[in-house]
Amino acid sequence: MNIVVLVKQVPDTWSERKLTDADHTLDRESADAVLDEINERAVEEALQLQEAHGGEVTVIAMGPDRATDAIRKALSMGADKAIHVSDEALHGSDVLATAKVLAKAIGTVENVDLVIAGNEATDGRAGAVPAILAELLGLPQVTQLRKVTVEGTTIKGERETDEGVAFLEASLPAVVSVTEKINEPRYPSFKGIMAAKKKPVSTVTVADLGIDASEVGLSGAYTQVLEAAPKPPRSAGQRVEDGGDGGSKIAEFLVGQKLI
Amino acid sequence: MPAERLLPTQEAEDLIALVKEIARDELKPHAADAEENEKFPREAFRLLGRSGLLGLPYPEEFGGGEQPYEVYLQALEEVASAWMTVAVGLSVHVMSCYGLATFGTREQQDRWLPEMLEGELLGGYALSEVQAGSDPAAMSTRAVRQGDEYVVNGTKAWITHAGAADFYTLMARTSPDAGRGISCFLAPGETEGLTAATPERKMGLTGSITAQLQFDDVRFGTDRLIGNEGDGLKIALSALDSGRLGIAACAVGLAQAALDEAVAYAKTRTQFGRPIIEFQGLEFLLADMAAAVESARATYLQAARRRDRGLPFRQQASIAKLIATDAAMKVTTDAVQVLGGAGYTRDFPVERYMREAKVLQIFEGTNQIQRLVIGRGLR
Ligand SMILES: Cc1cc2nc3c(=O)[nH]c(=O)nc-3n(C[C@@H](O)[C@H](O)[C@H](O)COP(=O)(O)OP(=O)(O)OC[C@H]3O[C@@H](n4cnc5c(N)ncnc54)[C@H](O)[C@@H]3O)c2cc1C
Ligand SMILES: Cc1cc2nc3c(=O)[nH]c(=O)nc-3n(C[C@H](O)[C@H](O)[C@H](O)COP(=O)(O)OP(=O)(O)OC[C@H]3O[C@@H](n4cnc5c(N)ncnc54)[C@H](O)[C@@H]3O)c2cc1C
Numbered sequence: 001m002n003i004v005v006l007v008k009q010v011p012d013t014w015s016e017r018k019l020t021d022a023d024h025t026l027d028r029e030s031a032d033a034v035l036d037e038i039n040e041r042a043v044e045e046a047l048q049l050q051e052a053h054g055g056e057v058t059v060i061a062m063g064p065d066r067a068t069d070a071i072r073k074a075l076s077m078g079a080d081k082a083i084h085v086s087d088e089a090l091h092g093s094d095v096l097a098t099a100k101v102l103a104k105a106i107g108t109v110e111n112v113d114l115v116i117a118g119n120e121a122t123d124g125r126a127g128a129v130p131a132i133l134a135e136l137l138g139l140p141q142v143t144q145l146r147k148v149t150v151e152g153t154t155i156k157g158e159r160e161t162d163e164g165v166a167f168l169e170a171s172l173p174a175v176v177s178v179t180e181k182i183n184e185p186r187y188p189s190f191k192g193i194m195a196a197k198k199k200p201v202s203t204v205t206v207a208d209l210g211i212d213a214s215e216v217g218l219s220g221a222y223t224q225v226l227e228a229a230p231k232p233p234r235s236a237g238q239r240v241e242d243g244g245d246g247g248s249k250i251a252e253f254l255v256g257q258k259l260i
Numbered sequence: 261m262p263a264e265r266l267l268p269t270q271e272a273e274d275l276i277a278l279v280k281e282i283a284r285d286e287l288k289p290h291a292a293d294a295e296e297n298e299k300f301p302r303e304a305f306r307l308l309g310r311s312g313l314l315g316l317p318y319p320e321e322f323g324g325g326e327q328p329y330e331v332y333l334q335a336l337e338e339v340a341s342a343w344m345t346v347a348v349g350l351s352v353h354v355m356s357c358y359g360l361a362t363f364g365t366r367e368q369q370d371r372w373l374p375e376m377l378e379g380e381l382l383g384g385y386a387l388s389e390v391q392a393g394s395d396p397a398a399m400s401t402r403a404v405r406q407g408d409e410y411v412v413n414g415t416k417a418w419i420t421h422a423g424a425a426d427f428y429t430l431m432a433r434t435s436p437d438a439g440r441g442i443s444c445f446l447a448p449g450e451t452e453g454l455t456a457a458t459p460e461r462k463m464g465l466t467g468s469i470t471a472q473l474q475f476d477d478v479r480f481g482t483d484r485l486i487g488n489e490g491d492g493l494k495i496a497l498s499a500l501d502s503g504r505l506g507i508a509a510c511a512v513g514l515a516q517a518a519l520d521e522a523v524a525y526a527k528t529r530t531q532f533g534r535p536i537i538e539f540q541g542l543e544f545l546l547a548d549m550a551a552a553v554e555s556a557r558a559t560y561l562q563a564a565r566r567r568d569r570g571l572p573f574r575q576q577a578s579i580a581k582l583i584a585t586d587a588a589m590k591v592t593t594d595a596v597q598v599l600g601g602a603g604y605t606r607d608f609p610v611e612r613y614m615r616e617a618k619v620l621q622i623f624e625g626t627n628q629i630q631r632l633v634i635g636r637g638l639r
């Protein structure tokens with residue numbers, strides 16, 4: 001079973017993240033960049049499926065030069081090869097352009113049975129790429145999964161939402177997206193790090209994928225960020241005086257926050 | 261500010277990134293609790309083993325990582341910043357593999373080395389005895405040859421991982437000649453007649469096991485002799501040269517952790533209406549701490565680079581151990597000072613760091629013994 005995993009390099013959630021003043025895109029220089037944690041889980045799921053069903057795992061990342069670090073991490077975990085879409089023209093691409101580029105890149109991999117993405121990137125948080133991609137590829141989409149199994153040419157998944165758990169099924173090839181509940185990703189081993197150096201990574205431009213540069217990037221985006229302001233600092237907590245009804249006041253507060 | 265490192269290769273960068281991630285997510289969160297409750301973190305070492313971190317400075321053909329000491333030690337330093345017990349254990353394990361890796365025959369290496377370097381086994385290093393600490397040549401544990409076996413009797417003291425290790429690099433007497441009568445063996449961890457005493461109750465490093473190891477007619481094959489009979493002390497001291505670099509790296513990692521805690525605290529704690537870091541009296545204390553950490557790191561790296569180039573480094577290793585462990589003692593003590601009353605409580609890690617720093621000045625040769633080695637190099 002040949003699997004493509006879509007991985008994105010994102011600013012480390014442990015470091016401070018901000019937007020550039022110039023064009024309100026993400027300031028990728030100011031923070032450490034890492035392989036998105038949700039994508040580590042996507043890679044882990046692909047490796048587990050490969051261990052059970054054989055085949056090859058290809059990772060695809062669209063991102064600037066230093067996204068090679070995220071790619072190497074996925075390869076050192078055990079993926080077999082990688083495609084890196086890197087092009088100045090991609091700066092500021094929106095979800096539609098991102099999905100279009102990824103769809104073309106997936107098209108260069110032979111006999112793909114399954115595409116695995118994260119449900120939502122920790123920086124952009126659109127949560128839309130996998131669905132758009134499935135439409136573009138004309139494949140069934142089985143998204144937001146906390147569990148994935150493959151039986152023959154059928155993929156089964158459990159989608160967990162606030163409303164409950166849905167049991168889904170589709171025939172391969174298909175696009176799936178996974179949530180953080182899907183698994184615990186393995187650490188690469190130092191052997192994996194050494195092996196990753198020798199694995200093939202092909203770097204391609206949008207022209208290589210047959211896409212016109214004007215369709216992507218800031219200029220090709222359907223929407224534009226006009227203004228951005230940092231989040232206000234966290235305000236002081238709310239104080240509840242217990243005049244005998246403290247318990248119910250706290251319960252009211254929790255209900256207000258939709259926590260209970 | 262975590263340490264900024266200048267690493268020689270991409271693979272070294274990736275290695276340090278991996279170690280930092282494991283240290284941050286799997287080691288540091290468990291350290292305080294395990295140390296408080298004296299729980300030996302055997303699982304943490306298995307994780308290091310699975311990640312290929314137990315054999316970093318040894319050849320790839322035996323399952324090692326083939327990394328220069330310059331890189332291995334910086335990985336070790338990162339572990340030490342997160343959890344000293346694990347770093348010391350890793351350093352002791354690496355030292356326990358040294359005899360076989362350096363003085364063993366090809367046949368012995370093929371047989372035992374891979375599982376020690378790329379598996380999940382943990383090693384121990386058994387040199388000291390109650391009457392033979394700074395003066396190991398005074399040891400009395402005996403190995404007597406009987407046919408194709410050695411029979412060992414005696415008691416080793418202060419042994420890290422005693423009772424938990426899967427193998428020991430054991431130094432024992434094969435003839436009465438003080439220095440030349442000692443031999444080196446690769447002893448099995450579990451075997452008839454081998455028992456560990458109740459662990460010592462220590463001031464720090466309480467998650468690590470330190471105990472006496474008793475040999476009562478312990479038998480193993482003569483094929484477990486490393487080098488020739490009589491080479492034991494030479495092998496032991498040679499292992500210590502490299503081991504001391506490991507302890508120096510552990511000390512720097514610990515000092516770095518203490519510095520980071522102190523700086524973070526000094527930025528947020530206000531007195532007299534200002535963050536305390538803005539008082540020059542305190543800022544200078546922090547500056548001296550930073551200077552001590554950086555200079556200690558530079559000192560061990562310089563010694564490591566000599567080793568990596570095949571140059572003699574015994575004297576430099578002793579200098580690094582002396583400088584780095586004294587720096588760690590001072591920096592951790594000052595970190596407690598920076599945190600004031602909070603620093604003296606167990607709610608913050610710096611008092612533990614201070615207790616952990618002390619032992620670094622004692623084991624693998626006390627700092628008096630380091631001066632003795634340095635002085636001999638001057639003669
Ligand atoms: C500050 C900021 C402003 C933005 N403004 C807009 C805007 O105005 N309009 C707009 O349409 N978009 C906007 N975006 C989103 C856009 O740039 C997205 O980052 C990008 O299109 C991908 O969306 P996402 O990362 O949110 O994807 P999601 O749909 O959240 O990602 C889900 C999964 O898709 C895969 N994936 C996503 N991106 C990649 C990639 N580059 N390479 C490989 N796999 C990938 C991964 O598996 C990921 O886990 C903005 C982003 C930021 C950070
Ligand atoms: C936590 C811990 C773990 C250890 N782990 C191991 C281990 O895994 N394997 C192992 O073999 N050993 C281990 N040791 C033993 C350690 O190496 C010894 O404790 C150390 O070498 C000192 O020996 P000693 O305790 O007998 O002190 P002594 O040798 O009795 O020294 C007492 C004091 O006298 C000073 N002194 C001694 N000789 C001289 C001299 N010639 N000139 C000046 N001063 C001198 C010393 O510096 C010291 O201050 C460990 C010890 C500890 C505390």
